[in-house]
Amino acid sequence: MKYLYIGLFVISFANASVVDDYLNSLKKEVQSQNPTFEGFDYKRGEEIFTSKHIGKKGKEISCVSCHTANLNQTGENFFTGKKIEPLSPKANPKxxxxxxxxxxxxxxxxxDVxxxxxxxxxxxxxxxxxxxx
Ligand code: HEC
Known part of the structure; x- marks a missing residue:
């Protein structure tokens, strides 16, 4: 059991560093054009994810349309009806x-959006x- 915990810790640690590294590279990209940029913002992200727009196929759509507002839940493709595994890394370690x-x-x-x-x-x-x- 002890080893299992250590294993899980190593896996979650590795995942955290992939997304952290990616966020850091995006941050450098923003700062190269805007040196006073302070960092990414949850509230702005929420607006991007939940607001509706006339999308690629001419229908009003948002990220929520496929991924649902509960990111720990299975979503469904708005166009094809296919299941989409939860988007949150808390619910879906992949x-x-x-x-x-x-x-x-x-x-x-x-x-799409x-x-x-x-x-x-x-x-x-x-x-x-x-x-x-
Ligand atoms: C038309 C349906 C649809 C819409 C709208 C949509 N997504 Fe997705 N999204 C998908 C599908 C399908 C996948 C890939 C299948 C899977 O990974 O389960 C996916 C995968 C992702 C992933 C991959 C994460 C990973 O590491 O596996 C991210 C991030 C994501 N979507 C973010 C967004 C954001 C942000 C928006 C809004 C701008 C959005 N999605 C809107 C269908 C959609």
């Missing part, structure tokens, strides 16, 4: 473990919201 996956889905999902890619600031804000909610 989340935010690979930068490639995070970037691929943020690019796609910002396009905002019809453009997210900026470094928006991505940092929305991740800060998701991992702390």
């Amino acid at each position: 989340r935010f473990t690979k930068v490639k996956t995070i970037e691929k889905w943020l690019r796609r999902n910002f396009n 905002y019809k453009r890619e997210g900026t470094a600031k928006e991505k940092g804000d929305v991740i800060t919201y998701i991992i702390n909610k």
